[in-house]
Every structure is written in structure tokens, then in C-alpha cells.
Amino acid sequence: MKSKEEILAKYYTMDADGLPEISADGLLKAMEEYRDATEEAAFNAARQNAGDKLLYANFSDYREALKTEPLEPSENEKVKFVADSIVEQFLPSDPTTQHFSFQFRTEGKEYTARYIRNVQGYWEYESFI
Secondary structure, eight states: OOOHHHHHHTTOEEOTTSOEEOOHHHHHHHHHHHHHHHHHHHHHHHHHHTTTOOSOSSHHHHHHHHOOOOOOOOHHHHHHHHHHHHGGGGOOSOTTOOEEEEEEEETTEEEEEEEEEOTTSOEEEEEEO
């Protein structure tokens, strides 16, 4: 594995005064190269300790296995996020109220968010209609 100094040396240039300098883009590339090198070194070290049974034939197979698709939030999570961000506009003024609801529109649909007061007296999202 290359040392970080060896990797950085590839991206240095000399300025007009003869001093070495590195651009932001060069630094970013060097950091990415160092990250890749350390990940591969860690993979190889772990692979040597795994014994004779290998889960991945090579580092690129291992990296592919790590990739995941981003999870799409559920409709309830989306509604809760929007409702929680605007709930302060709809809080009831009566301190004895235990439930309330309000309507809003998002992504072309009409929703009614329901809230309930918890034992500490804070409003919590309950559900939507």
C-alpha cells in the first residue's frame, strides 16, 4: 500500500516561487485515492484472517456487495415529516385539548394529520387520514 505522502506527492505542483502546492481538486483526488487504498488494505488483511473460506473473490466483488439502493420513505413517514414541520401553525390554544388534527396538501394529495398530547404534555404525531 502506498503511504499518504506518496499519494500526495503525485498531486503537488510547483508555484512560481518554487514552493510545492496542491489544488483543492488535487487534494480531493488524493484523499479519495488514499481512502480506496486503505479500504483495499483492510479487505486484504481481513481476507487473510478468514481462513480457507472466502466470501468474496476480490475487492471489487466486496465493494459491489456493499452498495445498497436508497430506501424510499413510506407514505406515513413522508406525511409525518411534512406535518411535523408545520404543526406549530395549528396548535390548539385550549390547554385541556388532548387530540387535534389539521389538513394540508402535499405531492398533489390532501392529508389530515392527527396529533395526541403525550404524558409530558408534548404533541406527538399519531397518524394521517
